[in-house]
Every structure is written in structure tokens, then in C-alpha cells.
Amino acid sequence: MNDSGFKKYRVMIVEDSSLIRGYLIRALQNDPQIEICGVAENGRIAVDKVKLYNPEIILLDVEMPVMDGITALPLLVGACPEAKIIMISTLTAKNAAISIEAMSKGASDYLEKPSAETDKTLFKTELIQKIKAIALSIRKVGEKYTKDDEFGFLKAENKLQVPPQLNKVSVSAEKTPPEKNHNTIIKDGHRQTAYVPVLPPASATPAVFTNDDNRFAGFKPDILAIGSSTGGPNVLHEVFKQIGNSLGHIPTFITQHMPPKFTTFLAQSIATTSGMRCTEPQDGQKVEKGWIYIAPGDYHMLVEPKGVDKIIRLTKGEPENFCRPSVDPMLRSLVNTYGKNILTVIMTGMGSDGKLGAKLVHEKGGKVIIQDEASSVVWGMPGAIAKEGFQDGIYSSYDIAKQIIKICRRDL
Known part of the structure; x- marks a missing residue:
């Protein structure tokens, strides 16, 4: 918790590039509402450590050695079903296709990796907004509340329950898609x-x-x-x-x-x-x-x-x-x-x-x-x-x- 008693949003970073990993850490570490609870260099380490870190948000790279993001995704969801996953990738046709596949399998959102041409201030703002908005939604599900906030959460009552099959991603082998x-x-x-x-x-x-x-x-x-x-x-x-x-x-x-x-x-x-x-x-x-x-x-x-x-x-x-x-x-x-x-x-x-x-x-x-x-x-x-x-x-x-x-x- 920070000094005001607010429970910080717990974020885990899964990224093999030390350059991008360092940039993500620097972008988040000074925000008083965010805690970097864990860092992993590939999907295998992330799967092994996710229960220990217990994140609310996982920033998951698409391309990594040992185990890539699309392989790690269902394993992370199975190990920590309450966490929400944001895919991060370079803007290429290949990675766009993988990110779409990941979102169809349960990832909540995506974010383009920063590059030399990236507006760093804009990237940091978008990253923090996504993390806070999605993490806040996790905490609000099942609650009744009345306070509006900057991310668009509004008073809601008599919430419907989501069928269990929509909350989990199976870790079994996927069927071959139609031709x-x-x-x-x-x-x-x-x-x-x-x-x-x-x-x-x-x-x-x-x-x-x-x-x-x-x-x-x-x-x-x-x-x-x-x-x-x-x-x-x-x-x-x-x-x-x-x-x-x-x-x-x-x-x-x-x-x-x-x-x-x-x-x-x-x-x-x-x-x-x-x-x-x-x-x-x-x-x-x-x-x-x-x-x-x-x-x-x-x-x-x-x-x-x-x-x-x-x-x-x-x-x-x-x-x-x-x-x-x-x-x-x-x-x-x-x-x-x-x-x-x-x-x-x-x-x-x-x-x-x-x-x-x-x-x-x-x-x-x-x-x-x-x-x-x-x-x-x-x-x-x-x-x-x-x-x-x-x-x-x-x-x-x-x-x-x-x-x-x-x-x-x-x-x-």
C-alpha cells in the first residue's frame, strides 16, 4: 500500500529484451499506484513464478526464447485466472496475427512496443492508463459502487455473472482451425x-x-x-x-x-x-x-x-x-x-x-x-x-x- 492506504496495482513484466524490460520498469516504477511485483525473461520463468508474484496485470511479450507469449498465455491464465494479460509486441504482420490470436484466447489488450520513433510520453501515458483501467475493473467486479473516475467506471448494480467457461482458457491442445x-x-x-x-x-x-x-x-x-x-x-x-x-x-x-x-x-x-x-x-x-x-x-x-x-x-x-x-x-x-x-x-x-x-x-x-x-x-x-x-x-x-x-x- 502507498501512504494514503491505497493498495497498489500489482504488475508483472514478461519480456526478454533487457532494453524494453528496463524501459517498462522505468515507465511504471515512479507511479504511486503501481507496484512491479515481478519480472521474468521468458514465458517459462513467468509460468513458474506467477503464483508467487500474484499479479493483477501481466505485460506479456509475444516473441521470447524458451517459451513465447502465445504458448505461455493459457498456462498463465490457468495458474493465475484472476490476472489480466496485456500483450506487447512490435508492429509487424506476424506479431499482429499472434496478438489477435492471443486476444481470442483470453488476453485483454495489446500494446505496441516502444521504438526509436515512439513518443515516449504518449506511450507511458497509454501504458499506465491501460494498466489502471483493467486492474480497477478486476477489483470492481461483484462490488456496488457510486464513484465515477477518470477511466469511465460508473455506478452499477444487479450485475450479471459471467458463465465460468468465459473466464478460463483451456490449457489443452487446440483443435485445428477450419480451412x-x-x-x-x-x-x-x-x-x-x-x-x-x-x-x-x-x-x-x-x-x-x-x-x-x-x-x-x-x-x-x-x-x-x-x-x-x-x-x-x-x-x-x-x-x-x-x-x-x-x-x-x-x-x-x-x-x-x-x-x-x-x-x-x-x-x-x-x-x-x-x-x-x-x-x-x-x-x-x-x-x-x-x-x-x-x-x-x-x-x-x-x-x-x-x-x-x-x-x-x-x-x-x-x-x-x-x-x-x-x-x-x-x-x-x-x-x-x-x-x-x-x-x-x-x-x-x-x-x-x-x-x-x-x-x-x-x-x-x-x-x-x-x-x-x-x-x-x-x-x-x-x-x-x-x-x-x-x-x-x-x-x-x-x-x-x-x-x-x-x-x-x-x-x-
């Missing part, structure tokens, strides 16, 4: 890669649920829009694993706060998980039913009408809510294009991105559902909406997919 068919497609003069997985025939039968929620009676969305940030990739995989290809009759638009390269592999991963066509769209691309469009890193994704069609616009407009891509501009453009026929889902994430856009959806007659606090890594984005009270439903990460299918497939 992927990577097609280069020319659409409206634009070349793009669409990830179209080859799945067993059974996946062609969509799940169907009875819609017994009167709040959504008579509502038939033309599109699904999703916004997420910290913890989002893991929840997106859980959601689309349940949805499968049940939404072949409408397009889906996703803005997930991520840098370039990462969003490319997120699209590929969601395609594999869901069986739907998922892509980072090209500027000017025509919107089609049954496709999932993910905002590319460093671009806002907008949609606008063009004759009888709808097309996607990618812009490098000013960041909103400190983010590009940002959820708010996506939602504004969707309201302008589709009017009230929008189902919006805001999931786990720091800050309040999506609040203003979701409010506009609500005011125009669309529907807004949010992830509950107990299953969120950080209840900032959905919590900001809950504070205003214009959501139409609050669901756990386990139940969001069922609600999406209920609402989007009614009367089909």
Missing part, C-alpha cells in the same frame, strides 16, 4: 482480400431464438453496428462464434480500436470464427448483405448513399475521443444513411467513444444494447451509455449474440 480460403476479389473496380472460411455443412443452419422481448417488438434492423475497444477482440470472437452465418440478410459494421495490421488479422479471425465474409473494406466499396466490414486501423469508416446503393468511405479525419477509427463517426453516418433501422451494440472498452453516436441512434428510433459490467474488461464505453440511460438492453458477453439473433432474425 481458410483467402480470395482476392475485384469489387466495383477495387481489389480486396475477403476471408471466406470453408466450414462443415452444419454451419449453414443458423441458430434461431424466439424473440420474447417487447422492447424490440416490431423492430426490424437493416444493419448491425458494433463498437468496442479494450477487451473487444475476445468478445467479438465469442459473439460471432454464436451468431455463425445467421445474419446473411443484413450487413454488419464494426469499429474496434486497433492500429493498422491488427484489424486485417481481426477480419480474418472473425471470418474463420463465424463463417461469414469479413473484410477491411476499400474506399468506395459497395455495401452488400451478409458481409462484415471492419474499420481499418487509422481510418474512420463511414457509409453514404450512392443512387440505390450504399458505399463505404474511409477517411483520415481528426481522431474523435482520441481514436481513429472511432465509433461515433461511423454511427453518425449510419443514421444519416439508414435512419432508424439500426441495431447498435456497444461493448467493453475504455473511455466513452460511441456514446454520442448511440444517443443519435436512440433519438432516431433505432435500438441500442450494451455489454454488462461484470463481463466487460473495462466498462467505460458501455458504462457511459448506461449512465445516460438510453440503452434498450444490457446483456453479458455470453448473451449478446442471442439477443442480436433474436432482434435481427425476427419474422424471417
Whole structure:
């Protein structure tokens, strides 16, 4: 504890580079709310020591000798299930793919390693904010509290419990993923890669649920829009694993706060998980039913009408809510294009991105559902909406997919 009686956030650093390890230590050691409880030079040492160190947050390098981060991840989660893991890696295509895989297996977030070109002050600020926000969420789960704070945690009561299977990562061998068919497609003069997985025939039968929620009676969305940030990739995989290809009759638009390269592999991963066509769209691309469009890193994704069609616009407009891509501009453009026929889902994430856009959806007659606090890594984005009270439903990460299918497939 520090002098004020505050119990410091316990952080373990797992990094083989002495240069990066030293930089991370220096960035954290002077913060009065953070304690570096342990350091390990590779995944094997980390697995052996994690119970002794008992961290709340683990900074886990992707590439290390002896045992790398993706191998250590399930072992660390198994040994210390309450800890949250932030992957750290250099921004390469290979490491982006590994980080996406790690987040689909339970890692909470990622952070690009500092380099000679990195703004060190900005990196330190982002690192500390992520650590504190995620660690605070661990302490808040199951509690009732009323104090707002700088990371977007808000009053929450009657929390839903997260199903046990979503809290743990199995350490058994993973099944071989479905075969992927990577097609280069020319659409409206634009070349793009669409990830179209080859799945067993059974996946062609969509799940169907009875819609017994009167709040959504008579509502038939033309599109699904999703916004997420910290913890989002893991929840997106859980959601689309349940949805499968049940939404072949409408397009889906996703803005997930991520840098370039990462969003490319997120699209590929969601395609594999869901069986739907998922892509980072090209500027000017025509919107089609049954496709999932993910905002590319460093671009806002907008949609606008063009004759009888709808097309996607990618812009490098000013960041909103400190983010590009940002959820708010996506939602504004969707309201302008589709009017009230929008189902919006805001999931786990720091800050309040999506609040203003979701409010506009609500005011125009669309529907807004949010992830509950107990299953969120950080209840900032959905919590900001809950504070205003214009959501139409609050669901756990386990139940969001069922609600999406209920609402989007009614009367089909």
C-alpha cells in the first residue's frame, strides 16, 4: 500500500529484451499506484513464478526464447485466472496475427512496443492508463459502487455473472482451425482480400431464438453496428462464434480500436470464427448483405448513399475521443444513411467513444444494447451509455449474440 492506504496495482513484466524490460520498469516504477511485483525473461520463468508474484496485470511479450507469449498465455491464465494479460509486441504482420490470436484466447489488450520513433510520453501515458483501467475493473467486479473516475467506471448494480467457461482458457491442445480460403476479389473496380472460411455443412443452419422481448417488438434492423475497444477482440470472437452465418440478410459494421495490421488479422479471425465474409473494406466499396466490414486501423469508416446503393468511405479525419477509427463517426453516418433501422451494440472498452453516436441512434428510433459490467474488461464505453440511460438492453458477453439473433432474425 502507498501512504494514503491505497493498495497498489500489482504488475508483472514478461519480456526478454533487457532494453524494453528496463524501459517498462522505468515507465511504471515512479507511479504511486503501481507496484512491479515481478519480472521474468521468458514465458517459462513467468509460468513458474506467477503464483508467487500474484499479479493483477501481466505485460506479456509475444516473441521470447524458451517459451513465447502465445504458448505461455493459457498456462498463465490457468495458474493465475484472476490476472489480466496485456500483450506487447512490435508492429509487424506476424506479431499482429499472434496478438489477435492471443486476444481470442483470453488476453485483454495489446500494446505496441516502444521504438526509436515512439513518443515516449504518449506511450507511458497509454501504458499506465491501460494498466489502471483493467486492474480497477478486476477489483470492481461483484462490488456496488457510486464513484465515477477518470477511466469511465460508473455506478452499477444487479450485475450479471459471467458463465465460468468465459473466464478460463483451456490449457489443452487446440483443435485445428477450419480451412481458410483467402480470395482476392475485384469489387466495383477495387481489389480486396475477403476471408471466406470453408466450414462443415452444419454451419449453414443458423441458430434461431424466439424473440420474447417487447422492447424490440416490431423492430426490424437493416444493419448491425458494433463498437468496442479494450477487451473487444475476445468478445467479438465469442459473439460471432454464436451468431455463425445467421445474419446473411443484413450487413454488419464494426469499429474496434486497433492500429493498422491488427484489424486485417481481426477480419480474418472473425471470418474463420463465424463463417461469414469479413473484410477491411476499400474506399468506395459497395455495401452488400451478409458481409462484415471492419474499420481499418487509422481510418474512420463511414457509409453514404450512392443512387440505390450504399458505399463505404474511409477517411483520415481528426481522431474523435482520441481514436481513429472511432465509433461515433461511423454511427453518425449510419443514421444519416439508414435512419432508424439500426441495431447498435456497444461493448467493453475504455473511455466513452460511441456514446454520442448511440444517443443519435436512440433519438432516431433505432435500438441500442450494451455489454454488462461484470463481463466487460473495462466498462467505460458501455458504462457511459448506461449512465445516460438510453440503452434498450444490457446483456453479458455470453448473451449478446442471442439477443442480436433474436432482434435481427425476427419474422424471417
